[in-house]
Amino acid sequence: MSRKPPELPATGLSDIEWDDLRYFLNLAREKSLSGTARKLGTTQPTMSRRLELFEKKLGAVLFQRKPSGLELTDTGRQILDHAARMEEAALAAQRIATGSSAGITGTVRLTSAEWIGARVLSPLLAEFCTMHPGMSVEFVTDAEALSLTRREVDIAVRFVRFQQEGLVQRKIGSLPFGLYASPGYLEARGFPDFKQGGADVALIAMNAALAETVAETKWLRQHFPNAHIAFRSNSRDGQAAAAANGAGLACLPQCLARAYPALRAIATATPIPSRDVWLGFHRDTRAIPRVRSVVDFLAERMPHLS
Template identity: 40%
Template sequence: MDWDDLRIFLAVARHGSLGAAARALGTTQPTISRRLSAFERRVGAKLLERSRTGLAPSALGRALLENLGRMEENALAVERLIAAGEAGFAGKIAITSLDWLGDHLVAPLAARFATLNPCVDVELLNDARVYNLSRHEAHVAFRFGPFEQEDLVVRTLGEAGYGLYATGDYLERHGPPDFAAGCRGQAIATLYENAAHVPARRWLQALAPNARVVLHSNEVQALFAPVEAGVAMAALPRVVADRNPRLLRVAAPLPEPSQPIRIGFHAGLRKVPRIRALIDFAAAEFEARAGELKPPP
């Protein structure tokens, strides 16, 4: 039995659709469909059935899943043992990050690390998906939020401070914000309501409850454009916005928010030299830029 076929079945069963499984495995939906159909023909039974929520395992599929989960964990454990036994730097590091953190901090950091270590192939996956480090979907993750898996080594690299920004043209047209009036008459760009846990969004909501929201986004990076265009104010990371000559930081009556930046990797990779070197390199880089990341008010 081909392990690749089992992986495909496992991915479809977990994600509930051919498209989501294809994205998780880095292949195409037609390939997933073709391989899954061929696998079911060899087995002689349907392993997945359509439901209102997507594809769900059949009775046989559920029984198979129980054993496949253990097989996958054993296979991943073997991979980690092999990786931990590598003596040199040569090899690949898949890094995952998101939003402005990946664009402005992790991407240049990773490129500098690869320049200093040409035998290391660095790959950056910069999107909102939470890659599973235990399954080697990525080796190292840079994140704002907590790491939920128990088998990871996590280190806090620093704090990213935020401020309120606008252009001079915007302030000339709208005047300085009246915080006592909840910024009535002002326009803001902010994150979606499902990001209410993000400190910068909560802070802006407290400052400007009466402002008109001209843009909701799922990424802070997208908030730069309306601010630079002079049509809105937004809470932006100071390490990026302070370097933009077009943006002015607006003094606000509430303390500026910040959020921790963390790095994590699977505990089984702690002895891999290139992983260890990247972690130390990142820690040194973030320490050197601590004053930029969270400047004084």
């Protein structure tokens, strides 16, 4: 007589619908109940109830509720990867069904540091949107790196190589730097004497926490070891504004300095190190037309902006 196999405990997994995952994905991206409710055209209480029901179905907590917003738990991050792939499969099926797969449509979320986002990438992305009217680009400039592996963004632009597993990266450019000061500063102090170690020089530099990791700041300290650091900022635009108003000498990306007409370039004894620009995206998205189109466009256009 054969034994009947033991029954597994009911988890409610069979009751999960695509809408459950769609709401979950939007919550993970918006990080707030109210923001997701506005995006999906519903109410915050409805979003809260849907999240509670989904967590009950799974038997797991997906988000931690914090003052700063919703933060994915370890379980939530694991489910996010699978849900994102399901979303892409659903969208691909929809494109085929509607005959829209021949065009490039949809939304791509991209992140970078503030200054390069405003000064370099935004004009390029505006051109891209004009070329592809079916596309929508959501651009997030951030102080802390958003995660590609957790699908917080589709594409990231950074000044260092990406270290996470599962990512594809491309060097898309190299930004030259220059030494700059205002006419008022140069009139008051004169051009710097590189042979004197900068005893009479006021410098503008990165915050102390970043100073040892930024090549151009190291260059400044090497050539002006006796200089006074008059102003520090982790904002490139902040440094440029301080230099334009006479605070001191600043090493700045040339494309940023051009946005400040008051700045004057200063010839240097040795070249200032340039900064490589890296673009990264998750390997699972490399075949997605909307992501690939943005990647290829930026890789083609960025090298021409130095």
